[in-house]
Amino acid sequence: MHTYQELFSYFTESLKEQKFEKSPGELYSPIQYCLSFGGKRIRPVMTLMACELFEQPYQKALPQAIAIELFHNFTLIHDDIMDDAPLRRGKITVYKKWNPNIAILAGDTLFALAYQYAIQAETHLLPVILPLFNQTAIEVCEGQQFDLNFEERNEVTIEEYLNMIKLKTAVLFATSLKIGAVIGGASKKDAEHLYNFGLNLGIGFQIQDDLLDTFGNEAVFGKKTGGDIVTNKKTYLYLYALQQADGQDKQLLLDLYGGQQVPEKEKIEKVTAVFNKLKVKEEVQKVIDGYLEKALECLENISVPRERLTTLISVANKMIYREK
Amino acid sequence: MHTYQELFSYFTESLKEQKFEKSPGELYSPIQYCLSFGGKRIRPVMTLMACELFEQPYQKALPQAIAIELFHNFTLIHDDIMDDAPLRRGKITVYKKWNPNIAILAGDTLFALAYQYAIQAETHLLPVILPLFNQTAIEVCEGQQFDLNFEERNEVTIEEYLNMIKLKTAVLFATSLKIGAVIGGASKKDAEHLYNFGLNLGIGFQIQDDLLDTFGNEAVFGKKTGGDIVTNKKTYLYLYALQQADGQDKQLLLDLYGGQQVPEKEKIEKVTAVFNKLKVKEEVQKVIDGYLEKALECLENISVPRERLTTLISVANKMIYREK
Numbered sequence: 001m002h003t004y005q006e007l008f009s010y011f012t013e014s015l016k017e018q019k020f021e022k023s024p025g026e027l028y029s030p031i032q033y034c035l036s037f038g039g040k041r042i043r044p045v046m047t048l049m050a051c052e053l054f055e056q057p058y059q060k061a062l063p064q065a066i067a068i069e070l071f072h073n074f075t076l077i078h079d080d081i082m083d084d085a086p087l088r089r090g091k092i093t094v095y096k097k098w099n100p101n102i103a104i105l106a107g108d109t110l111f112a113l114a115y116q117y118a119i120q121a122e123t124h125l126l127p128v129i130l131p132l133f134n135q136t137a138i139e140v141c142e143g144q145q146f147d148l149n150f151e152e153r154n155e156v157t158i159e160e161y162l163n164m165i166k167l168k169t170a171v172l173f174a175t176s177l178k179i180g181a182v183i184g185g186a187s188k189k190d191a192e193h194l195y196n197f198g199l200n201l202g203i204g205f206q207i208q209d210d211l212l213d214t215f216g217n218e219a220v221f222g223k224k225t226g227g228d229i230v231t232n233k234k235t236y237l238y239l240y241a242l243q244q245a246d247g248q249d250k251q252l253l254l255d256l257y258g259g260q261q262v263p264e265k266e267k268i269e270k271v272t273a274v275f276n277k278l279k280v281k282e283e284v285q286k287v288i289d290g291y292l293e294k295a296l297e298c299l300e301n302i303s304v305p306r307e308r309l310t311t312l313i314s315v316a317n318k319m320i321y322r323e324k
Numbered sequence: 325m326h327t328y329q330e331l332f333s334y335f336t337e338s339l340k341e342q343k344f345e346k347s348p349g350e351l352y353s354p355i356q357y358c359l360s361f362g363g364k365r366i367r368p369v370m371t372l373m374a375c376e377l378f379e380q381p382y383q384k385a386l387p388q389a390i391a392i393e394l395f396h397n398f399t400l401i402h403d404d405i406m407d408d409a410p411l412r413r414g415k416i417t418v419y420k421k422w423n424p425n426i427a428i429l430a431g432d433t434l435f436a437l438a439y440q441y442a443i444q445a446e447t448h449l450l451p452v453i454l455p456l457f458n459q460t461a462i463e464v465c466e467g468q469q470f471d472l473n474f475e476e477r478n479e480v481t482i483e484e485y486l487n488m489i490k491l492k493t494a495v496l497f498a499t500s501l502k503i504g505a506v507i508g509g510a511s512k513k514d515a516e517h518l519y520n521f522g523l524n525l526g527i528g529f530q531i532q533d534d535l536l537d538t539f540g541n542e543a544v545f546g547k548k549t550g551g552d553i554v555t556n557k558k559t560y561l562y563l564y565a566l567q568q569a570d571g572q573d574k575q576l577l578l579d580l581y582g583g584q585q586v587p588e589k590e591k592i593e594k595v596t597a598v599f600n601k602l603k604v605k606e607e608v609q610k611v612i613d614g615y616l617e618k619a620l621e622c623l624e625n626i627s628v629p630r631e632r633l634t635t636l637i638s639v640a641n642k643m644i645y646r647e648k
Contacts, residue, residue: 024466024469024473027465027466081425081428082429100405100424102469104406105402105465105468105469105472108431108465109462112435112465113462115457119450119451119455123448126443127443127450130439130454134436134437134440134443137432137436137439138436141351141429141433142346142351145348145351145426145429146348148350149348149350
């Protein structure tokens with residue numbers, strides 16, 4: 001078994017060796033640029049880990065790991081257009097550096113390139129891997145659409161929110177793991193356990209994201225906290241607070257998120273005060289812990305010796321209890 | 325063997341039966357809307373024809389025919405954003421009717437849905453069909469990028485233009501046919517002949533498009549001619565004229581396409597006058613005839629009885645000698 005760091009290095013080097021330098025340069029430069037951002041590469045590393053879990057060399061899952069990473073980058077490029085985001089991982093986004101047309105097309109091409117890697121598996125595995133990959137691609141689009149819808153809507157339930165982050169974020173973690181498992185020769189049941197591990201982990205990961213945005217340690221988090229509050233984002237924190245708040249606090253939240261003109265700093269303070277009063281941080285942390293617990297339960301159902309699971313357990317803990 | 329009309333009806337009915345009515349509606353309504361536009365459905369019908377050519381029931385290639393049509397519609401939705409096009413087949417484009425974000429996402433989803441149909445084939449055919457489908461998807465993106473680039477560039481050679489329309493338009497015709505042939509059990513050689521038939525036909529088809537835009541019969545063509553001239557589009561006609569024109573006419577074309585402020589009607593008249601002087605219509609018609617001829621030669625190399633080829637020959641002639 002290999003460590004996260006070892007698999008990360010292997011993946012990063014392997015990705016660099018791929019040639020995305022064709023003509024026209026206007027199409028391939030943004031692709032190269034976007035892939036050079038780096039990042040934690042959690043998803044592809046998980047694909048490699050899942051493969052190794054079932055005693056197959058992790059290298060066997062490299063094409064699918066690359067497919068997952070290309071797909072993920074395709075969604076980032078298109079999401080940044082839709083969200084009008086100037087920065088991604090501290091770098092200027094593709095659509096800002098070039099233009100929306102190039103970003104649309106570079107994203108489309110990345111999506112097609114992702115499939116070109118996804119199909120590099122033993123033929124008999126294709127009818128398992130590909131429907132899963134497709135289904136996930138569709139679900140990620142659905143999740144993004146729900147996310148866009150929620151920006152426009154006043155009422156969003158926690159249940160709807162959980163479904164949205166499941167689709168937008170968690171299914172890709174789940175599929176990264178399941179595809180690795182399939183390549184590794186896992187049984188149907190074990191592959192499914194790993195999928196559910198990824199699903200719960202992904203949901204916990206996203207709620208942790210919400211938590212860090214408001215309650216993160218700015219020095220560690222690397223950016224100012226409160227961004228979600230400023231942009232009226234209907235995060236788990238906000239939806240939970242809205243559910244728990246009594247008349248006056250509820251109205252305050254609704255007013256502050258409803259377009260009331262309040263200076264940023266004051267708005268963050270006021271909302272955080274309500275959150276604190278309702279112990280939102282502690283309660284949401286419990287919810288996150290619950291998802292991690294569920295994830296680990298799924299992992300323990302897998303029929304491999306417990307010691308083989310330690311790397312995934314450690315990754316799960318790091319993903320959830322991260323500070324940035 | 326079935327006629328174009330029979331296969332068209334079968335395809336249209338079958339497409340209608342597909343369910344694209346999931347949640348969120350904001351994502352699936354534009355997809356439904358776009359697919360309801362109709363159109364000639366040339367590409368999917370060709371997939372069915374190619375399958376039947378090798379004595380397999382055309383129904384066998386339905387999933388791939390649907391995949392091709394969904395893919396084609398995905399490219400239309402994204403192209404319309406990039407080209408800022410208000411109308412498509414006389415209907416308001418998706419991004420105008422909704423907004424660019426929804427159009428990006430609906431396109432992405434259509435692309436993923438296309439793959440979901442593409443993979444519905446016998447497992448042993450997947451390693452043939454899918455790389456072809458992927459490669460074509462990538463080439464179509466490259467073609468669109470070249471097309472966008474040419475808008476910005478002053479100098480474009482005829483060779484570059486032909487490569488662009490090959491990628492943007494012709495490879496999808498070629499692949500529609502080849503995938504049908506593969507499903508139909510064609511030999512490698514025959515599948516390749518059919519691919520090359522589609523490639524030459526597609527190039528001829530696109531140049532015919534350029535020709536109709538300037539010299540079409542407005543009553544039959546269904547819209548005003550001269551649109552390409554007004555928008556300074558570097559069509560085959562323009563590039564050929566530029567190549568043939570002497571000093572004065574060449575300068576006139578360069579000025580008229582270089583941003584000189586001339587009323588639309590006058591601009592069309594002046595450019596058409598140069599075209600007429602250089603016999604552009606006749607010369608370009610010869611080029612188109614040449615592509616049709618090459619296409620038909622490819623067809624004749626296929627090892628099936630000649631009488632089985634009549635439908636494809638007739639479709640090719642109709643595609644090239646169409647008036648709208």
